[in-house]
Amino acid sequence: MTITNMTNAHVAPIARLEKLCFSDPWSEKSIETELSCRLSCWLVAMEGETLLGYVGSQTVMEESDMMNLAVHPDYRRRGVAQKLIEALEAALRERGSKALTLEVRASNEPAIALYERLGFQQVGLRKSYYRNPKEDARILRKAL
Ligand SMILES: CC(C)(COP(=O)(O)OP(=O)(O)OC[C@H]1O[C@@H](n2cnc3c(N)ncnc32)[C@H](O)[C@@H]1OP(=O)(O)O)[C@@H](O)C(=O)NCCC(=O)NCCS
Helix, strand or coil, X not given: CEEEECCHHXXXXXXXXXXXXXXXXXXXXXHHHHHCCCCEEEEEEEECCEEEEEEEEEEECCEEEEEEEEECHHHCCCCHHHHHHHHHHHHHHHCCCCXXXXXXXXXXXXXHHHHHHCCCEEEEEEXXXXXXXCEEEEEEEEEC
């Protein structure tokens, strides 16, 4: 598996994986916009030509937000997400970022287990933040 920056070639497969994983997926167009946004850092995990997963973030000043993370169902529990987040943390540190914050559905136990294992801590709760279905967001944060 290799982890690299997202390029144009990854946009369509990422959009397909978004649809597979989320009830409110990002469109191909909005993912493509991230390519030209200098605040954004998106990484992909590839095995040959196969997209295993991706993580997307934006950084303003010294604060970064993880906007999405997904691993294809066929490749879960192999450490792909962990490696993506570790690579993202390293890339963000390089850029001078000091902290990484994210929102996660309160019922998303796999993701919460992953984030806690990597040292993220809950710093807030946003009531009814998500739709389809409506649900609270836990806000997690980690110093970089
Ligand atoms: C959450 C998600 C990204 C995890 O991806 P993954 O590649 O399977 O995760 P990893 O293999 O790197 O897991 C690392 C550790 O996280 C924890 N973890 C991951 N998935 C878990 C699960 N289903 N149940 C419990 N713990 C889990 C474990 O501690 C795991 O280590 P272990 O396998 O040695 O026990 C993946 O399940 C996914 O894409 N889910 C749908 C999209 C999503 O919810 N994204 C997050 C939005 S905030």
